[in-house]
Amino acid sequence: MSRELRVGLHAAIVAVTGEQPRVLTVPDLAANLPAALPFGPLDPDQHRTLELGLRAWVQEQTGMELAYVEQLYTFGDRDRASSDAAGARVLAVAYLALVRERQLAEGRGAAWESVYAVLPWEDRRQGEPDVLRDQIRPRLATWVRAGADTAMRRSRRGRVDITFGSESAGWDSERVLDRFELLYEAGLVAEASRDQSRSTGGTPDPGVGEPLALDHRRILATALGRLRGKLKYRPLVFELLPETFTLLRLQHTVEALVGVRLHKQNFRRLVERGRLVEGTGRLESATGGRPAELFRFRRDVLHERPAPGVGLPGLPHGRSRRV
Amino acid sequence: MSRELRVGLHAAIVAVTGEQPRVLTVPDLAANLPAALPFGPLDPDQHRTLELGLRAWVQEQTGMELAYVEQLYTFGDRDRASSDAAGARVLAVAYLALVRERQLAEGRGAAWESVYAVLPWEDRRQGEPDVLRDQIRPRLATWVRAGADTAMRRSRRGRVDITFGSESAGWDSERVLDRFELLYEAGLVAEASRDQSRSTGGTPDPGVGEPLALDHRRILATALGRLRGKLKYRPLVFELLPETFTLLRLQHTVEALVGVRLHKQNFRRLVERGRLVEGTGRLESATGGRPAELFRFRRDVLHERPAPGVGLPGLPHGRSRRV
DNA sequence: GCGTTAATTCTCAATTTGAGCATAATAAGA
C-alpha cells in the first residue's frame, strides 16, 4: 500500500497600501511560530476546481472574497516541507491573488504583512538595501569560497552574479525566486536550517528577512516574481488600485511592486501613449502641491491590444529591461 | 471517508524537425483512440520530486532522457477528464520539455506528431490558415449569435476578437491556451463533446484539429503558449538546435514555434546585436545557394544579460513572404 | 506675495525598429 497523497491550496494575496506591497497572513497554529499564508487541503469531494477550493479556504480563514486569482506553481519536493504530521506526501499548489487595500474583518487574526519585511533584499527603491550590502553579499562570497573545488566555486560565483547582479550583469527584478532559492541553498534564510533534520547544533542562524511558515516564503517569492514580470504586459496594477487614482499613485504602486524607482515623465508618457487610462476631469487636491487629475483604467484596451502593460522606463542606474 | 486523490505527471516534449514543430506521443491503451502525451501517476514513495517522477515515466514510456524541463500548470477541474476509472479525483501536473530532434528508440510505439496537426489554427506562416477562415471563424460567429442575450453576445464577440484577432486587435501568438479554451467552450473541438456526458446524439462533431487523449491537447496548448512567450526573453531555442547551425535554421526554428514568418535581415541583426551566437568560421554548403556560416550559441550571455531572448522582428501585417 | 511641492508639457539626442536594396558566393543547367 503506497503512502497517502494530499494536495494543499496556498494563496499569496497581495495588496499595495500607500507605497508598500503587503501580503495577507494568518497566524500559525502555535504561537511564536512564523505567520502563514492562507491555505488548506483540497477536498476532492467538495472542491469542483482547484481555484474554487482556494477561494473557499481564503474566505473561511480571512473573510475575503478574491477577485483576480492566478495559479503560480505546484511544489512537491519530498524533503522540503512536503509531508504532514501523519506522514502523508503533500503537494502545494500555489496561487497569486490581487486585491485592493481594504479593512480586514476583525477576529480571525488575519493581518497584512509587509512583503519587503519578508524579502528585504528585493526593495531597491532607495538603492541597494543595507541587508544586501552588509549581510547577503559578504555571506554569499563566503559561500562561494567554500565550494569544494575550482569548478564549483566558479559555478557558484556565476549563479550569484546572475541572480544578484554584478558589474557585468544588472539586477533583474523578476528573478525573485532564483534569489530566494540561492539564499536557501547558501543557508542564509531560516528555512534552510529548519529543513535540515541534522541541525549543526548551537543557536540556529536567524537568517535574513522574516520567515513564513512551511514553504510560504518560497511561494511569496514566486508570486512577486510572476507579478513583476506580468505587470509589463498585462494591466494587473489596476486590480490593486481604486476606481480612480492619480498618475503618481499608479506609478508608486508599480514601483512598490517592482522595487525600483521609475522616471516620472516617461512613465506617464508610456501609460498615456498606451491608452491604458483616461482622465476623469476631476482633481485630487490632497497631493501637497498642484492638484493632480484623477484617472481611471480604460477597460477597452483589453479588446484593443494583445499585450497592454505598463512598461518600465528605468532610471539611469537600473538597466534591467527586456526586449 | 473522502474520495481518493491522485496526481498524474504529463509531458509535452517538443522538438523541431526541419521547419515543423513536433510533440512526442505514445499510443493510447486501446487502438483507434487518440494518441496521448507520455504520462504516469506520481508515486509518493518513489518519486522524490515531481520532476524526477516525470523523467522516470518519460524514460520508461519513450526511452528518452530529458534535458530542459519546465513545469507548466496543474489542472484539476473535476468535470474535465479528471477522474480515473476507479472514480478517484485526479490532478494533472503538466510539464514542457525541449529536446533536439533525434531518432526514437524503436518498439515502444512512441512517435513524433506534428504540433500543427493538433492545433492547425496556430500556424500562420503561410498567412491565415484555411481552417481558421473556412471553419473556425464562421462557426465562432454562429456561436456568438447563439448567445442568450445582447450582453452575452457582446461578451462572446469580445472574446473572439481578442483571442483570434480582428481588425482592431491583432493576432497574439501567445494566446494559444485562450484560443483552445474558447474553441472548447464553443464546441469546436472533439474534446468538448467527449466531456459532455449528455451527448446531443447523432454523429459526434469531429471538430477541428487532431484530438489527443485526456486533456492533452489543452496541455499542448499551454506548452506552446508558454514556449512562444518565453522564447522572447530566454534563449530556449538553442535547446532545440544542434551544437552548430546556420542563422537561417535558427530563424526557421523560431518561426516554426511562433507560427509566423519573420524579417530575415532584422532577425539576424537582433540575434547578432544581442550577442546570442558566435560564428565558428566553418561553412554549411548544403544550403542551395551561397554557403552559410555555422554559428554556435554563446553560453556566456546567460552570465551577461538578465533576459536574453531572440525578439521577433515581424513582417508587415498579413504578409508572408518566402525567405 | 513668496517659497515649496507636485503636476504637466516640451525638447532633444541617442537608439532601436521596420523595410528594402545591393552585393557576394555557390550549384544547376544551357
Add this chain to the structure above:
DNA sequence: TCTTATTATGCTCAAATTGAGAATTAACGC
C-alpha cells in the same frame, strides 16, 4: 563557360521609441 536561380550577408534610411531633463503651471502654508 556563361547564365540563372538561390541563398547569405551587408548596408541604408526613415520612422518610432527611449532616456534624460528643462521649463511651466497650479495649488498650499506662511
